[in-house]
Amino acid sequence: MMASLRILQMMLAYLDDNEQSIDEVFDEQEQKCLQMIGKKMDGATEKRKNPAKVNTLKWATWIIARMAAWKGYASQRKPGPIVLQKGLAKFYSVYQGWLLFQNLN
16 A cells, blocks of 8 residues: 555656655655665766756656666656556665665664
């Protein structure tokens, strides 16, 4: 249920021009992990960079979708629920490893 709600919120955030707060879906630790992943997801060209304002839900949705192999081009369809579900599953796998690493230091 929680995953479905998160996916729905991310879909709505990506379609909406309002800058919905990332705090409604991701906690502070998850946001820090997303920032690190986002640096790796940004492409070399302007077309492959995250177009959303940093630390908004739309920004996080772009990162999650890219984790599911969504290309991120403006000419492409917006990420759908299946892409976001795959990306969210991958994110939480990475996040668990990231937490383990944080606890080692």
